[in-house]
Amino acid sequence: MSTVAFIGLGNMGGPMAINLAKAGHTVTAFDLSEKALAAVKAEGVNIAASAADAIAGAEAVISMLPAGQHVLAVYLDEETGILKQLNKGALVLDCSTIDADSARALAKAGAELGVGVMDAPVSGGVAAAQAGTLSFMCGGSAEDFERAKAILAGMGKNIFHAGDNGAGQVAKMCNNMLLAIHMIGTAEALQLGANNGLDPKVLSEIMLASSGRNWSLEVYNPYPGVQENSAASKGYQPGFMVDLMIKDLGLAMENSIDSKSSVPMGSLARSLYTAHGMAGNGQKDFSSILNLLRKPS
Numbered sequence: 491m492s493t494v495a496f497i498g499l500g501n502m503g504g505p506m507a508i509n510l511a512k513a514g515h516t517v518t519a520f521d522l523s524e525k526a527l528a529a530v531k532a533e534g535v536n537i538a539a540s541a542a543d544a545i546a547g548a549e550a551v552i553s554m555l556p557a558g559q560h561v562l563a564v565y566l567d568e569e570t571g572i573l574k575q576l577n578k579g580a581l582v583l584d585c586s587t588i589d590a591d592s593a594r595a596l597a598k599a600g601a602e603l604g605v606g607v608m609d610a611p612v613s614g615g616v617a618a619a620q621a622g623t624l625s626f627m628c629g630g631s632a633e634d635f636e637r638a639k640a641i642l643a644g645m646g647k648n649i650f651h652a653g654d655n656g657a658g659q660v661a662k663m664c665n666n667m668l669l670a671i672h673m674i675g676t677a678e679a680l681q682l683g684a685n686n687g688l689d690p691k692v693l694s695e696i697m698l699a700s701s702g703r704n705w706s707l708e709v710y711n712p713y714p715g716v717q718e719n720s721a722a723s724k725g726y727q728p729g730f731m732v733d734l735m736i737k738d739l740g741l742a743m744e745n746s747i748d749s750k751s752s753v754p755m756g757s758l759a760r761s762l763y764t765a766h767g768m769a770g771n772g773q774k775d776f777s778s779i780l781n782l783l784r785k786p787s
């Protein structure tokens with residue numbers, strides 16, 4: 491069992507830190523939000539007054555932060571950055587979804603200090619974070635991957651080694667572009683059926699047993715009332731925020747320019763999510779994209 495510092499206790503990081511503590515690791519966590527700290531304190535996670543305090547004696551650090559700028563600031567800020575304060579031989583696992591170039595820059599800085607760094611973004615959403623069944627997509631050395639597995643196993647069930655540093659983020663970027671596309675497609679099909687008088691629950695059952703079956707339809711249905719515990723049935727409380735999906739689609743678009751890749755569906759998905767976010771839905775769950783396609787009641 492390891493001594494682990496956990497930075498970023500939001501919708502994902504909170505339940506991940508709790509599961510890690512339940513798995514027997516000693517977890518000390520920090521978040522800028524007092525509310526986020528209070529939520530994990532009752533569940534066996536030690537809380538710290540700063541990121542620097544959280545890493546005291548840590549063999550590994552896990553971060554679950556919104557975007558690349560937060561990750562680079564936490565680790566590399568000239569004054570407060572924690573990377574240079576870590577013990578030699580420590581392991582950093584950044585589970586946030588960020589651009590591959592920032593992940594590689596962090597790994598390079600870590601290598602210069604004798605600290606192993608892996609990008610280890612996740613898939614599965616809040617439900618999988620709570621259940622400890624996340625998928626991890628890791629980028630880094632084979633040696634660091636072996637060390638990481640023992641820790642990540644406390645929070646997930648599928649742990650993949652995608653390749654060198656940055657490869658985990660590339661895998662995550664591809665996955666989330668596909669997720670955005672099939673969430674919009676699923677919402678579009680369900681709304682088309684509803685506009686024609688079909689019960690979205692019955693239509694979902696039909697498509698789940700047919701060739702339209704997909705994760706958004708099966709696990710994260712965007713139509714209110716089809717699944718009791720879905721974000722859609724709870725007023726689109728996140729979950730996974732529209733603003734974060736816009737960020738992820740932005741990463742895919744920037745990368746598609748650099749890698750000269752044609753991504754017409756991803757590009758359209760980014761435009762639709764951006765319009766939806768600009769209409770005041772940025773903090774809602776990403777399955778609320780259905781409302782963009784609904785007739786006003």
Ligand code: NAD
Pocket residue numbers: 497498499500501502503520521522523526541554555556557560563564585586587588612613614615616729730731734738
């Ligand atoms: P969130 O906004 O709920 O949580 C982020 C947390 O980071 C917040 O509690 C915030 O206070 C904290 N934070 C920000 N800056 C900080 C700093 N400098 N020091 C300490 N804490 C700081 O976001 P989330 O939904 O938990 O997502 C986190 C990451 O995981 C994102 O990169 C997201 O794209 C990715 N992700 C989210 C989901 C999902 O379903 N929500 C699924 C897979 C991946």
